Amino acid sequence: MAITIGLPAESKDRERRVALTPSAAHTAIERGHAVRVESGAGDGAGFSDADYKTAGADVLTDVAEVWGADLVVNVKEPQHSEFPYFRSDLTLFAYLHLAAEPELTAALLESGIRAYAFETLTDRHGLPLLAPMSEIAGRAAAIVGASSLSSANGGSGTLMGGAAGVPPAKVVVLGMGVAGRMAARGAKGLDAHVTGVDVDLQRLYEHHLAGTLDATQVSEPALVGEHVREADLVIGAALVPGARAPMVVSEEQVASMRPGSVVVDLAIDQGGCIATARPTSLSEPTYIEHGVLHYCVTNVPGQFPRTASKALSAAVTPKLLRLADDLVSGKAGTDDESPVLAGARNVDGGALVHPAVQAAFPEERHA
Ligand SMILES: NC(=O)c1ccc[n+]([C@@H]2O[C@H](COP(=O)([O-])OP(=O)(O)OC[C@H]3O[C@@H](n4cnc5c(N)ncnc54)[C@H](O)[C@@H]3O)[C@@H](O)[C@H]2O)c1
Known part of the structure; x- marks a missing residue:
């Protein structure tokens, strides 16, 4: 079984990075997943629509279709215009910085989405996605x-x-x-x-x-x-x-x-x-x-989108594939979730999961 992975273009001011390079998209596709890329998502980092098509991805102009994937991966935290795409059967993987983003936190909680943050994912060396x-x-x-x-x-x-x-x-x-x-x-x-x-x-x-x-x-x-x-x-x-x-x-x-x-x-x-x-x-x-x-x-x-996208994509791709595996197996969001994702889950089913984010929002629902 496989899932669809969505790669929308970044919407933050002058943000030109992209979370997955075409070769990273190809790796996910080789694992059996489908990858939907918003047209132009890689332009700022020097990766064309044609590069993603060659990699096997579906390049779409309809952003709602990209957000309609099972798992959306992005660089920066979603902007206001993207909040309507949140839904309870969507998994999001991106920088979130929720302690400084009360409106985003409220929108994620309200939607019931499962959201994993790059910046809190932890391994024995520290914060590998930050x-x-x-x-x-x-x-x-x-x-x-x-x-x-x-x-x-x-x-x-x-x-x-x-x-x-x-x-x-x-x-x-x-x-x-x-x-x-x-x-x-x-x-x-x-x-x-x-x-x-x-x-x-x-x-x-x-x-x-x-x-x-x-x-x-x-x-x-x-x-x-x-x-x-x-x-x-x-x-x-x-x-x-x-x-x-x-x-x-x-x-x-x-x-x-x-x-x-x-x-x-x-x-x-x-x-x-x-x-x-x-x-x-x-x-x-x-x-x-x-x-x-x-x-x-x-x-x-x-x-510095060319350097930054290559560096980020290299770090994110192995974790993204483990997350995709967990979504396929039903382990995502459970105690059997891959240890590779430790510390990343911030929001799930209307509750805050990460202890430091919980401490930043004591009045919100905690898992
Ligand atoms: N603005 C941007 O575009 C951008 C981009 C990347 C990272 N960042 C941010 O830069 C910051 C640092 O990230 P990092 O990866 O270097 O983190 P890190 O965990 O590697 O380092 C943080 C350091 O801060 C120290 N620290 C904690 N409390 C302190 C205090 N009270 N006084 C002095 N030092 C203290 C820690 O001991 C640690 O050495 C983060 O907020 C990260 O999100 C911002």
């Missing part, structure tokens, strides 16, 4: 932060590496996980002075020993505030999986920064770890508050 995009977002944060410091872009006119006789820019990275490590590495590559902040002392110890950072700082509010006040660029990447992002920097601390300094809060997809951060889009990525330039785009990797 990591590839965190890696890309971290690299991008260093690039975006450096260019935002240019006076042409509204920044203070500070060059990351400084110059002979002029000290380099000071960069503070909050959360030294996958995104934070890549951001710090990018900033170090530009010869900035980089301080890494985390609650995890073991993680800081490893950086300390390896000499990959100029300084490490345990995440204690007053001490972090001293670094933030002196910083030219603060990059937020702190995460407690599934939960609203921990608040690491207060509004007063942002207000203490020099005018033209820059904040890039990657953790904005989970609500933000810097008090003055609010979600922005790739169309309008920045705003100024307390004289500080803020870049808080919720889909940073969406601007």
